[in-house]
Amino acid sequence: MSPDLLLNQENALPWTERLNFARDIARGMEYLHERNIYHRDLTSRNCLLRELPNNSRQAVVADFGLARVVQVEPNTQPDSPRKMSVVGSAYWMAPEMMRGEVYNKKVDVFSFGITLCEMIARVHADPDDLPRTNSFGLDVEHFRQKCEDCPPAFLQLAERCCDLDPSVRPWFSDIVSITTAIIQELDSAPNGKYDITSRGSSIRRRQ
Template sequence: MSFHLVCSPFSLVLILFLSEYMPGGDLYEFVHKQNDVLELLLILRIAMSISKGMECLHQHNIIHRDLKTANILMGDNHVVKIADFGVARVGSQEGQMTAETGTYRWMAPEIINHKPYDHKADVFSFAIVLWELITLKVPYDNMTPLQAALGVRQGLRLEIPADVHPGLSKLIEQCWDEDPGIRPVFAEIIVQLEDILQEIQVPKGGHRRSRAKMQKKSPR
């Protein structure tokens, strides 16, 4: 079972397919059955697809609230689709909500602390997903979910391997920053991922043209 998000300038449509077969299962299963590191190109393409789906949600003021690898389904050719909108909500009129919702290992500290939160809580969860793609490990695998949550609320973060591309390392750190205001929106995340992708695809000795960075305010 999966949801497809159809974005248009005028409407948001969630279409439920009961019979669709996703041969790759979910991203959690895919990641944690790997015996070796994923190629950077594949990591970027998966991360880009997730980011574009989340940007579409946020453009329509919808917060997923439980973004994690188990809620991302995989089709042929590593195509990914965001699933399980059971706890997704339209942002409140004030732009924030307070209910503790989600899964501890991927949950933003403001949710754990029962503080008001908004779309940036999904960005924190995305950082954990990206960390999983890079390390192929379960987040906080030496802790119970509750211990992990208590650690996160006290500032604990996962260790990023030293050999990770510096652009990805920087992006992860931005996305799981304690201050939601410092976390980028998904439009900005897409630009950063595209920059890394362009960098690694430039032939040796070649040059790439610089381009203006996309700036976008957080959804209200």
């Protein structure tokens, strides 16, 4: 995704479209993880957009230069953390990888979470713009101040994906289900609990 799309507030980016991008990326990552492929460099700039015949856009996961197929050792759990190289882009890198610890597929979920934060607040992942903690996590309190209009469930999903504890982060299969449910809720918004502006810049609760 280009910085102009994410950062330029003059470009309309409705919440439904952001959620569809999130689901597209999650589906792509689910496909990789089902085949024991770790991306290890999932960032907003490594998610490309393509135009569809119906004039909508679809997000596609790209740049597999640091990806790795992880062989499952006998008598071990498929998703057991293991020692692997510290690779990727620092702003999106999971804390456990940053510290050189063992890790599993959940490092990709953390990177996805940072990408969600970029989409939600329309800021760059640079800690000068996206609040972070000293432990390399998301500074939830200060981040929320940047996204008051975000659908609560979408914000909560981003926060879970960025949790310091990998076991708290959802799997991409769960993320696909969660984003689908939020999209369905927003699709019913005109007669429901949200008002969606024509530019998609805000969603406000009805009183």
